[in-house]
Structure formats: structure tokens, C-alpha cells
Amino acid sequence: MTNGNSLDPWYDSYAQRTAGLSASEVRALFAVASRPEVVSLAGGMPYVSALPRELVTGSIDRVMAEDSAMALQYGGGQGLRSLREHIVDVMSLEGIRASAEDVVVTTGSQHALDLVTRLFIDPGDVVLAESPSYVGAIGVFRSYQAETVHVTTDEHGLVPEALREAIANLRTQGKRIKFLYTIPNFHNPAGVTMSRERRIEVLDICRSNGILVLEDNPYGLLWFDEPAPQAIRSIDDEGVVYLGSFSKTLAPGFRVGWALAPHAIREKLVLANESAVLAPNSFGQYVVNAYLDAADWQGQVDTFRGIYAERRDAMMGALGEFLPDLSWTRPDGGFFVWLTLPESLDSKGMLPRAVKELVAYTPGTAFYADGRGGGNIRLSFCYPTPEQIRVGVKRLATVINDELELIETFGHATRPSAVSESRSTVVAPPPNVS
Amino acid sequence: MAELTRRHVVVVAGGISHERDVSLRSGRRVADSLTGYGWQVDLRDADASLLPALRESRPDVVWPALHGASGEDGALRGVLEALDIPFVGSRSTSARLAWDKPTASALVARAGVRTPRSVTLSHDVFRELGAVGVLEAIAVEHPVPLAVKPARGGSAQGVTLVEDLADLPRAMVSAYTYCDDVVVEQLIRGTELAVGIIDTGDGPVALSSVEIVPKHGTYGFEARYNAGETTFFTPARLSSEFAQAAADAAVAAHRALGLRHLSRVDLIVDGAGTPWFLEANVLPGLTETSLVPQALSASGFDLGWTYAELAEQAIRDHGN
Numbered sequence: 001m002t003n004g005n006s007l008d009p010w011y012d013s014y015a016q017r018t019a020g021l022s023a024s025e026v027r028a029l030f031a032v033a034s035r036p037e038v039v040s041l042a043g044g045m046p047y048v049s050a051l052p053r054e055l056v057t058g059s060i061d062r063v064m065a066e067d068s069a070m071a072l073q074y075g076g077g078q079g080l081r082s083l084r085e086h087i088v089d090v091m092s093l094e095g096i097r098a099s100a101e102d103v104v105v106t107t108g109s110q111h112a113l114d115l116v117t118r119l120f121i122d123p124g125d126v127v128l129a130e131s132p133s134y135v136g137a138i139g140v141f142r143s144y145q146a147e148t149v150h151v152t153t154d155e156h157g158l159v160p161e162a163l164r165e166a167i168a169n170l171r172t173q174g175k176r177i178k179f180l181y182t183i184p185n186f187h188n189p190a191g192v193t194m195s196r197e198r199r200i201e202v203l204d205i206c207r208s209n210g211i212l213v214l215e216d217n218p219y220g221l222l223w224f225d226e227p228a229p230q231a232i233r234s235i236d237d238e239g240v241v242y243l244g245s246f247s248k249t250l251a252p253g254f255r256v257g258w259a260l261a262p263h264a265i266r267e268k269l270v271l272a273n274e275s276a277v278l279a280p281n282s283f284g285q286y287v288v289n290a291y292l293d294a295a296d297w298q299g300q301v302d303t304f305r306g307i308y309a310e311r312r313d314a315m316m317g318a319l320g321e322f323l324p325d326l327s328w329t330r331p332d333g334g335f336f337v338w339l340t341l342p343e344s345l346d347s348k349g350m351l352p353r354a355v356k357e358l359v360a361y362t363p364g365t366a367f368y369a370d371g372r373g374g375g376n377i378r379l380s381f382c383y384p385t386p387e388q389i390r391v392g393v394k395r396l397a398t399v400i401n402d403e404l405e406l407i408e409t410f411g412h413a414t415r416p417s418a419v420s421e422s423r424s425t426v427v428a429p430p431p432n433v434s
Numbered sequence: 435m436a437e438l439t440r441r442h443v444v445v446v447a448g449g450i451s452h453e454r455d456v457s458l459r460s461g462r463r464v465a466d467s468l469t470g471y472g473w474q475v476d477l478r479d480a481d482a483s484l485l486p487a488l489r490e491s492r493p494d495v496v497w498p499a500l501h502g503a504s505g506e507d508g509a510l511r512g513v514l515e516a517l518d519i520p521f522v523g524s525r526s527t528s529a530r531l532a533w534d535k536p537t538a539s540a541l542v543a544r545a546g547v548r549t550p551r552s553v554t555l556s557h558d559v560f561r562e563l564g565a566v567g568v569l570e571a572i573a574v575e576h577p578v579p580l581a582v583k584p585a586r587g588g589s590a591q592g593v594t595l596v597e598d599l600a601d602l603p604r605a606m607v608s609a610y611t612y613c614d615d616v617v618v619e620q621l622i623r624g625t626e627l628a629v630g631i632i633d634t635g636d637g638p639v640a641l642s643s644v645e646i647v648p649k650h651g652t653y654g655f656e657a658r659y660n661a662g663e664t665t666f667f668t669p670a671r672l673s674s675e676f677a678q679a680a681a682d683a684a685v686a687a688h689r690a691l692g693l694r695h696l697s698r699v700d701l702i703v704d705g706a707g708t709p710w711f712l713e714a715n716v717l718p719g720l721t722e723t724s725l726v727p728q729a730l731s732a733s734g735f736d737l738g739w740t741y742a743e744l745a746e747q748a749i750r751d752h753g754n
Contacts, residue, residue, distance in 0.1 A: 004647065007723050008662030022663070025591060025655035031448075031455035035481070038450065352452055352591065352611045406557065406610055410565045410603040 017123075017145050026363065029351050030430065033360040039392030041379045042360040043430075044188065044335055048251045050307050051300065056251075059290040063283070071286035077274035079105020079258070080282075083289040087258050090292075091244060094220050095230030098237070098260050104269045105280045109218060109245035109257030114140050115272045116214055116241055116259065120178045121146045126170055128180040130158050132338070132367030132376070134188045134216070137181055141369070147175070148369035155329065157184060157194025160201040167209050179212040179241075185228040186219040186334025189367045189378035193332055196229035203232055207239050218245040218257075219334035221301050224309040228333060238262050246288055248335075249301050254284040308335065314386035315379060318393035323400065328379075335382035338364075344407045345400065346374040353403060359395035441473050441494040443745055444487070446510065448479035451502025452612060453589050456659065460720040461499035463727070464741055468497070471738035480510065488519060495745045496521040498717060501588055506717050507533040520752035522744050524716040528692035532714045535585050535617050538691060542711045545690035547683045549711045551576060552619035554585055557610050565603065572618055573599050579621035582606060584613035588715065590654045595621060624704040626653060627670050628725040629684035630718065631697045632740065634747045638688045638697075640681035641729035645670035661723050668732040676707040683709035694751070695744050698726050 033040040063071050078084070084100035091098060106112040113136070121127070123145035129137065131150035141148045149170065152162035163180070170177055182202070184194035194202070206213050215232045233242040245257040259269055273280065291297060315337055319328055328339045341347060347363035354361060364376030379396075381389055445468070447461020448454055465477040476493070478484055480500050488496070496519055504510050508526035515526055524532065532538050536554040543549045553572060560568050582605040583593040592612035594605035602618075609616040630641035645667040648657040657663045670677060684699035691697075691714055698718030701709045718726040730740055 004665035004667050005728070006649070006662050006665045007728075011662035022656055022660040025589075028455035028655070028659070029452060031458065032450050032452075035448075035450050035454075349608060349611060355450075355452055356612075358450070403611075406607055409557070409560045410607055 017143050020142065026348060026351060027430070029355050030360060032355050032358075038355075038358045038360055039384055039388050039395060040360040041381070041384065041389070041392045041396070042362045043383065044380055045383045046248050046252060046335075047304070047307055047383055048253070050303055051251055055291060055295045055300070056287070059287045059294070062290045062294070063286045067286050067290075071283045073282060075279040075282040075285065077104075077270045077279055079103070079280050080285045080289055083256075083285050083292070084258075086289060086292040087244065087260075090221075090249075091231070091233075091242070091260065094217070094228070095234030096242065096260070097234070102260055102263065102266050104259045104261065104266055104273060105285060106257050106259060106273060107277055107280050108247060108252070108255045109216065109243040109259075110136055110140075111273075111276070111280075112243045112257050112259040112269075113137055113214075113216065115269055115276065116179075116243075116261075116265075117141060117144050117146070118272055119265065119268050120212070122176075124176075126175045126177045128163070128166060128177060128211070129369075130182060130187065130190070132189055132364065132373060133181065133369075134183055135362075135366045137216070138367070138369045141181075146178075150368060150370065150372075151180075153187070153190060153192065155192050157187070157192055157198050158182060158202055160198055160205060163202060163205050167205070167211070177209070177211050179214045180206055181214045181216065182232070183216045183219075184232060185217055186222065186331050186336070188219070188334070189336050189362070189364070190338040191329040191331035191334060191336045192338075193228050199229060199232045200235060203236055203239065207236070213240045214243070215240055216243045218243075218248050220244075221249050222305055222308055222335075223333035224305060224312060225332060233260060241265060249304065250288060250291065250297070254288050255281055256284050256288045305333075308333075308382060311381040311384070311386055311389060312337075314389040315381040315393065318390045321390075322394050322397035326400075335380050337379045337381065339377045339379055341375050341377065341400065342404060343375065345403055347377045348374055350399060350403050354396065354399045357395045357399050359392045359399065361396065439746075441742070441745060441749075442476075442491070443468055443473055443495050443497050444476045444478055444491070444493045445497045445499055446478055446480050446484065446505075447499040448481075449500045449502060449504055450480075451504070452587065452591050453501035456589055456719060456721060457499055457501040457505065459659075459722070460501065460717075460724070463720050463722065463737075464497055464499050467738040467741050468745075471742050473742060480504065485513070485517070488514075488517060492519075494520070495748050497741065497745060498523055499720060501717060501719070503533075503586070506588065506715070507586065520748045522695055522741075522748045524692070524694045524697070528694065529716045532691045532693060532697075532716050533586055535583070535713055536615075538687075538714055539711065541690050542687045542714070545686050547686050547690070547711045548708055550581075550620040550622050552617050554615055554617050555606075556615050558614075560606075569599075569602055569606075573602070576618055576620060579623075580605075581617075581619050581621045582609050583617050583619070584609045585615035585617050587612050589719070590652075590658060593652075593654065595652055622702040622704055622710045624702045624710070625670060625672060627680055627701045627703060627709075628718075628729070629680060629699045629701060630726040630729040631684060631688045631693070631699065632730075632735075632744065633688075633695055634743045635750065638685050638693075640684050641726070641735075642668050642732040643670040643672070643677060643680055643684075644668045644725045644729050644732075645672075646725070658719070659721065659723055664723075666725070666728055668728055670703075672703060673707070676703055676709075679703075679707055680709040683711065687711055687714050695747055696726070 084103040121144040233240040242260040362378040364373030508529035512526035626646040700712040
């Protein structure tokens with residue numbers, strides 16, 4: 001008798017929370033994005049080439065000359081104090097007043113997101129998120145078996161009335177809402193920014209309903225024409241956990257981010273951080289700290305702003321030139337544009353055609369927990385040059401037009417219903433894909 | 435096993451195709467196996483630097499692990515033939531025949547192997563004749579259930595099984611996203627098999643057949659490349675008579691297409707034991723979850739030795 005072999009003897013042993021954690025065909029298609037012939041408008045890789053190497057090497061040299069014994073050793077679970085003091089200064093630019101004691105340094109803000117979720121979420125708990133929301137957050141929430149409920153967003157960010165309705169509906173169903181996750185500035189993927197008025201109103205709604213706000217702000221300093229409204233955390237220091245990062249204002253390779261939390265949450269975050277990684281990356285922290293000590297880091301942020309603003313403009317120009325009949329968001333900062341497709345098209349189903357045309361994008365389905373998003377595409381302008389952006393959008397236009405022609409031939413919409421056809425959760429490009 | 439000469443081999447993997455990710459995984463596995471066998475291995479992408487590198491280094495042999503169009507349609511092989519470099523696998527003309535599913539089916543059918551009834555349709559014919567009329571005509575001659583697939587392509591990309599005619603237009607659109615020609619074929623129900631064929635100089639030999647049983651739905655991309663999603667039975671759970679018929683059919687297909695060194699023939703064996711040809715692959719997947727490595731292991735072959743022996747055969751065959 002022949003015994004079957006599934007090539008994974010532990011298949012039935014995995015925790016329930018890993019359900020759906022499998023590589024998908026869509027994700028595999030992103031492998032071509034690393035080829036230079038392909039214009040990738042898919043990933044969110046910052047343009048680190050604009051960071052002068054001597055600033056980094058100078059920082060590393062200083063660390064090795066002055067602090068090597070500490071930098072090469074395990075640090076504390078809360079992170080380097082002098083770095084936390086710098087972080088307080090960084091956050092003050094967005095109106096936040098805080099103490100270094102309330103900051104916890106993490107291995108990227110992604111890990112801070114994971115730790116907060118770990119602290120608060122039991123299986124079945126609800127996380128409210130914008131519609132759409134950041135793919136990395138959706139994945140974290142799912143991994144802790146949370147139910148993610150999307151709340152309507154428009155060009156001014158989260159819609160307060162929709163938030164009220166969502167809360168009321170969920171409470172009627174007896175569901176437990178743990179926090180609202182929001183990216184108020186230059187939203188990933190939607191590109192929109194929450195107005196000042198809405199920040200106040202959203203905070204008020206959450207406060208009155210006993211719901212914590214988890215404010216994720218990796219792009220806040222990368223405004224183009226004028227600064228974004230001040231952080232939600234600047235309005236309330238008890239009801240908000242704020243996540244920040246040096247990935248976009250310095251470089252993601254250091255893996256240094258942070259959480260700013262009320263005292264009691266902060267204590268637990270430190271313990272959770274120690275449990276997960278013993279201590280955040282010492283060497284990375286020391287280098288970032290040295291950089292902030294000595295470099296004109298705000299000037300460098302200005303440099304990044306100029307580069308990304310130029311690329312945003314290139315994206316807007318190309319969309320207007322090659323896809324004038326479609327609609328998209330116009331970001332005032334950050335990295336992303338949210339494109340809306342004609343009703344008959346499916347962004348996920350169209351991706352193989354895009355690969356043939358040597359352009360990559362991220363289908364909108366990556367940014368919803370409930371299977372929606374087939375009618376949208378996230379386009380990134382952070383990494384390709386303005387010329388490449390124009391070429392990429394032109395190719396995308398070919399893809400869309402060819403697909404429309406195909407649909408017209410068959411007289412049949414291709415967009416599947418809002419139920420994920422794939423069991424896989426991994427539908428976005430890996431972070432290191434440009 | 436006799437020890438082989440230490441060779442310099444270039445493994446080519448990656449490229450720009452829908453199957454780049456699978457190709458990179460296959461290539462890495464081949465490279466690791468040959469390195470473990472003690473060979474000097476260079477793993478290279480199919481890009482502008484490949485040909486200059488081959489001209490300069492003049493490896494003993496090239497091991498193409500390039501899935502997708504240029505790797506499996508004969509294009510890369512034709513270039514290697516022009517450069518007069520030995521390479522593992524079928525020659526360019528045979529690869530071209532096998533890559534195009536309708537052509538392969540026609541040739542294999544002539545060799546006496548059963549093939550499902552099918553029709554191949556370009557996108558243009560729908561535009562010219564009208565989709566409704568064409569779909570109605572197909573439905574008469576080719577009732578459900580059907581398999582709709584790109585005429586050229588691998589890894590089950592763009593393949594849809596259609597049980598309800600209402601789903602046929604969407605299946606066509608999905609397949610056309612990958613290829614301008616689409617095959618609509620009779621769906622044969624039965625035991626799904628993969629038969630690996632190797633030929634190290636004594637003629638093609640069928641490896642132990644691998645029976646494929648997906649845990650959920652069909653043997654699509656996720657079932658193929660995520661360990662645990664499919665159960666494999668090696669050898670397949672067939673009577674010795676049916677198993678032999680399948681092996682014979684696979685070898686006949688390999689010969690009919692003029693394939694060389696290594697291939698995988700996909701079959702369905704129906705309830706009466708008749709093997710039906712689906713497709714032949716000149717470069718079968720060689721990843722951790724792929725079928726031919728499983729078949730090799732089940733047949734008692736060491737992967738490194740096998741890949742090296744195939745490379746040696748390629749060197750012997752060079753110029754013949």
C-alpha cells in the first residue's frame with residue numbers, strides 16, 4: 001500500500017492563526033519586479049540612494065570609535081535612552097509632547113504594530129481600520145485572529161459618521177472592539193490625509209466609546225507643499241498609541257521604529273519587546289542615534305521631500321496623460337496613489353498581463369481583509385525615477401486598455417465577488433521589491 | 435554509482451516571465467544539488483550579462499532551469515545551439531513543439547496516445563466572429579466539464595476548470611491574460627499523474643509515477659508550491675497494468691515530441707485505465723515541492739548524481 005506524502009509532516013500541527021499563511025500566485029508574479037526591464041510601481045521601498053553614504057559611514061565610524069562595546073552588545077528592552085530623546089524631538093515636529101520614558105524602541109514600527117496587537121487582541125476581537133488599509137497591518141491583525149472591519153474613507157480620511165455606524169453595528173452584534181488603526185498622513189495605500197477636524201472628531205468618537213486609537217505615522221514628515229495636520233497623539237496622550245519609524249526619513253535597513261504609549265501600555269510593551277527579541281537592535285540604534293546627533297537630518301528629510309514631490313508630480317502628469325478617463329487620489333505627501341479602475345476590471349486578475357507588459361503594481365485586494373479592492377490599484381512613486389514612472393504608467397495604460405478590449409469582446413465583467421478566491425493572505429509584494 | 439568528472443556548469447534561472455519565481459527556486463535546487471556533488475556551479479539569471487559570461491567562461495555545460503516562455507519555448511536553447519555550448523534538455527525545435535499545447539497534443543495523438551478533444555482559439559477570433567456565437571459553437575461540440583488553459587504556459591497559471599457554461603467567458607478572460615491563444619478541452623476525470631522521464635543515453639525511461647491529490651480544489655499554483663496543500667502518492671495507486679500503460683504513454687509522448695534527457699508528462703488515467711495526455715514539459719519543476727524530484731527519489735535516484743549524469747549526457751550528445 002502506497003502512503004501519501006504531503007511534503008509537510010507538520011501540516012496538521014500548525015496553529016490556527018497561521019491559516020491562510022501561504023505563498024500565492026500573485027505574490028510569485030512580483031518576482032519579476034526586481035528585473036531592471038520591469039518598471040515597478042508596486043513596492044514601497046524608499047529611495048535610499050538619496051542618502052549620502054558618508055553620513056552613514058561617518059555615523060558607523062563614530063559608534064565604533066566611541067560606543068562599540070555597548071553597540072555590539074544586548075541593550076535594554078526599552079531602547080537606547082539618548083535615541084528616545086531624539087525621537088521625542090522628532091515627534092515634536094508634529095505637535096507631540098512626550099517624555100522619553102514613554103517611548104519604546106522597536107525593530108521597525110512593523111514590530112511595534114505587532115506588539116500592540118499582541119497586547120490587546122484575543123481571537124475574535126475587532127480592529128477597526130480605514131477602507132482600504134495597510135497590508136502589513138491586515139496581516140498582523142489576522143495573525144492574531146482579529147476580525148478587521150473596514151470603515152469608509154474619502155479624500156479627507158476616515159469618515160466619522162461611518163465610524164459611528166460601524167461601532168454601533170458591532171456593539172449590537174456583541175462584538176468587542178479593541179482599537180482603531182489609522183494612518184492619518186499620506187495614507188498607505190490611499191494617499192489621502194485626515195483633516196484636522198476629522199482627527200478631533202474621530203478621537204472624540206473613540207474616546208466616548210472606550211476605543212483605543214493606534215496611530216501609525218511613517219510618512220508624516222514627508223509632506224510636499226505644506227505640513228500635515230498635527231498628529232492625533234498631539235490632541236490626546238491617554239487614548240492614543242503612536243507608532244513612528246526612521247524607515248522613510250532615514251533608511252529601512254536599520255530597522256528602528258518606535259511606539260509612544262501611555263505609561264501602563266508602555267510598561268507592557270517593554271516586557272513584550274523583551275519577550276520577542278530580548279532587546280531591539282543595539283547597533284542600529286546607536287548608528288541612528290549618532291546620525292541624529294551629528295547630521296543635518298532635517299535637511300536630509302527636506303531632500304527626500306523634494307525627490308518624492310517631483311515623483312508625485314511625474315505620477316500625476318503620467319496618469320493625466322495616459323489614463324485621463326480614470327480617477328485617482330492626489331497625495332500631498334508620502335509614496336502612494338490609489339487608482340480606481342473601470343467597473344469591469346479586476347486588478348488582481350490583470351496582473352499577469354501587466355507582467356507581460358513589464359510593469360508591476362499592487363492590486364487593491366491586498367489592502368482589504370474582506371476580499372474587496374479588485375477595482376483599485378496602489379501605485380508607488382517613491383522608488384522609480386520620474387522617467388520610469390512615465391514609462392510605467394504608459395505601460396499600465398496598455399494593460400488596462402487591452403484588458404478592457406478583452407472584456408468588451410466577451411461582454412462580461414471579470415471582477416469576482418467580494419470573497420477572496422485564494423486562501424492565501426500574502427498578496428502584496430515583499431517589502432524589498434521596488 | 436560511478437563518480438563523475440568535476441565539471442563547470444552554469445545553471446540559468448529566473449528570466450522575465452510569469453514563472454520567474456518558480457524558475458529561481460528550481461535553479462537554486464539544481465545548483466545546490468550539483469554543488470553538493472562537488473561541481474563548480476554558477477547560477478545566473480537570463481539577462482544581458484548571460485551570453486557574455488558564457489562566451490568568456492565557456493562552461494562544460496549549461497543547465498537551463500528557466501521556466502516560462504524563453505526557457506521552454508526553445509528560444510534560449512536555440513541561442514545555446516548557436517553558441518555551440520552543450521546544454522541539458524530538449525533541443526530548441528522539440529521544445530517549441532512541446533511548449534505549444536495544441537501542437538504537442540496533435541503530435542502525441544498521432545503516436546497513438548489518447549488526448550482530450552479540444553479547440554484552440556485566438557483572441558482575434560472572438561473579436562471577428564463575436565464572442566456569443568463562438569462560445570455557443572464551442573458549447574455544442576465541447577460540453578462541460580471543460581478545462582480552459584493558455585495554449586502556452588506552465589505552473590497551472592490561467593487554468594480554470596469549468597463545470598457551468600456561464601463560467602466559460604470568465605475562464606477565457608483569465609486564460610487570455612497569460613496568452614493570446616487559449617485551449618478549451620474536454621475535462622477527463624480520473625487519476626491525475628505526473629510521469630518523469632529521464633534519458634542518460636540508454637533511451638527514455640519512465641520514473642515512478644506520482645499521483646496528485648490536492649487537499650482543496652484543483653492542483654493550481656498554490657497547491658503546487660505550498661508544502662502540505664497536496665498529497666502525493668509515489669508510485670501512483672494504480673494496478674500494475676494501468677501503471678504500465680501510463681508509463682508507456684508517457685514514454686511514447688516523450689519520443690513523439692523528440693524530447694531529450696529530461697521531461698515530465700502529465701496524464702489523467704480514467705476509470706478504464708486509459709491514459710490521456712495533457713501536456714509535456716521539457717523543463718519540469720525542480721523545486722522542493724515539485725514532482726520530478728519526488729519521482730527521482732522514489733525511484734532510488736540521488737538528485738545531485740542524476741542532475742550531473744544528465745549534464746554528462748548533454749556533453750556526450752553535443753554535436754550529435
